[in-house]
Amino acid sequence: MTFEDAKTRDAADSLAHCRERFRLPPGKIYLDGNSLGAMPASVPDRMAEVIDCEWGDDLIESWNKHDWMGAPERVAGRLAPLVGAEPDELLITDSTSINLFKLLGAALAARPKRSVILSEEGNFPSDLYVAQGMESFVRGSRLQTVPTDAIAASISDETAVVMLTHIDYRGGGRHDMKAINAAAHRAGALTLWDLSHSAGALAIDLDGDGCDLAVGCGYKYLNGGPGAPAFLFVARHLGGELSNPLPGWMGHAAPFAFDPEYRPCEGIGRFRTGTPSILGITALEAGLATFDGVFLTCLEAKSRSLSELFIGETERRCGGQVRLASPREPEARGSHVVFAHPHGYAVMRALIEAGVVGDFREPDLMRFGFAPLYNSHQDVWRAAEAIGRIIASGEWDQPRFHERRRVI
Ligand SMILES: Cc1ncc(COP(=O)(O)O)c(C=O)c1O
Numbered sequence: 493m494t495f496e497d498a499k500t501r502d503a504a505d506s507l508a509h510c511r512e513r514f515r516l517p518p519g520k521i522y523l524d525g526n527s528l529g530a531m532p533a534s535v536p537d538r539m540a541e542v543i544d545c546e547w548g549d550d551l552i553e554s555w556n557k558h559d560w561m562g563a564p565e566r567v568a569g570r571l572a573p574l575v576g577a578e579p580d581e582l583l584i585t586d587s588t589s590i591n592l593f594k595l596l597g598a599a600l601a602a603r604p605k606r607s608v609i610l611s612e613e614g615n616f617p618s619d620l621y622v623a624q625g626m627e628s629f630v631r632g633s634r635l636q637t638v639p640t641d642a643i644a645a646s647i648s649d650e651t652a653v654v655m656l657t658h659i660d661y662r663g664g665g666r667h668d669m670k671a672i673n674a675a676a677h678r679a680g681a682l683t684l685w686d687l688s689h690s691a692g693a694l695a696i697d698l699d700g701d702g703c704d705l706a707v708g709c710g711y712k713y714l715n716g717g718p719g720a721p722a723f724l725f726v727a728r729h730l731g732g733e734l735s736n737p738l739p740g741w742m743g744h745a746a747p748f749a750f751d752p753e754y755r756p757c758e759g760i761g762r763f764r765t766g767t768p769s770i771l772g773i774t775a776l777e778a779g780l781a782t783f784d785g786v787f788l789t790c791l792e793a794k795s796r797s798l799s800e801l802f803i804g805e806t807e808r809r810c811g812g813q814v815r816l817a818s819p820r821e822p823e824a825r826g827s828h829v830v831f832a833h834p835h836g837y838a839v840m841r842a843l844i845e846a847g848v849v850g851d852f853r854e855p856d857l858m859r860f861g862f863a864p865l866y867n868s869h870q871d872v873w874r875a876a877e878a879i880g881r882i883i884a885s886g887e888w889d890q891p892r893f894h895e896r897r898r899v900i
């Protein structure tokens with residue numbers, strides 16, 4: 493494909509107009525939305541308004557006057573169409589890790605005769621850490637990890653909950669949520685999905701696929717900013733069956749009654765614990781607004797078009813010098829693509845210095861995330877050209893590119 497072909501594709505892109513909703517630094521091709529999404533252009537002014545007017549002028553009254561109190565549910569309503577859920581099944585709160593703890597605890601309590609949290613060996617390590625930590629909170633519970641292809645067969649009458657990440661954080665492999673949900677339900681188990689690498693980039697249908705529970709990051713493809721609040725999902729069909737293992741006053745039926753006895757509020761709000769991060773939720777609300785008018789089918793089609801172009805152009809230029817470490821079939825993949833190179837860290841550092849921003853994951857994986865709202869086919873074409881040039885020239889092999897940094 494020529495660069496002109498890439499321009500033609502951009503001209504026909506139904507999401508091309510969304511790019512202007514973001515501040516994209518000139519000279520950078522930002523392909524790291526699966527770590528930190530780009531900044532929505534509206535964020536500086538919106539944050540200044542909340543800081544200056546709501547905090548600065550209206551102070552404590554803003555909890556009522558600007559409905560800070562209702563922000564976790566209100567902003568969840570903006571997320572609902574992006575993940576195929578009803579607003580009252582979602583809450584913006586805490587972090588992905590904390591929400592994972594809450595929902596794992598709730599799932600174990602809802603299946604008291606079962607003790608196993610079933611997950612896969614290559615799951616995001618922090619998710620496994622949280623599940624391992626659960627073992628000391630829920631007596632007798634245990635984490636069982638199995639190879640990816642053994643998950644369905646490993647679900648048993650001991651399984652309380654199947655905990656999986658929808659899109660693998662390294663290779664980008666995609667689980668069939670509907671099939672795994674069905675297999676879990678046949679065995680009487682619940683499912684808990686981590687959507688951190690799919691929400692905001694793919695067509696997700698939590699209710700349509702029969703999901704029970706889910707969590708996800710606000711700062712990746714949802715463009716909520718560094719450390720943005722996360723979300724949790726509890727399906728309506730679970731009704732009042734589940735309770736929050738980390739109860740706090742903000743999930744109380746009457747938070748300001750300061751009643752010594754805990755009484756959970758009705759609905760999803762019972763999964764609140766402490767005070768919501770209003771500045772964080774403000775930025776996330778601006779991030780979710782960047783999806784206004786966007787159909788999920790168009791989002792996923794754009795993701796697939798960018799990823800396929802990237803794979804084709806990179807392999808055309810690099811040949812056997814890199815190895816595709818993501819599934820080749822687009823339907824088996826999320827919105828990031830990974831290529832392995834023996835010196836992948838140094839190559840990625842050279843790419844970043846050249847303005848192509850991806851990231852690196854051990855042992856040799858160069859990871860490139862495609863954000864359908866703001867990446868273009870021209871971005872992808874240029875990125876592949878830079879990869880080919882840097883690998884062919886050997887310019888990556890300089891001491892500074894081998895030096896490890898804290899965040900890679
Ligand atoms: C799949 C997955 N789950 C969980 C997390 C952890 O999220 P947090 O550190 O925001 O709790 C991450 C990291 O971003 C992730 O990629």
Ligand SMILES: Nc1c(O)cccc1C(=O)C[C@H](N)C(=O)O
Binds near residue numbers: 526528616661
């Ligand atoms: N989540 C991250 C963060 O908070 C700071 C820096 C980087 C990241 C990440 O990209 C981690 C991410 N979960 C991953 O897939 O590696």
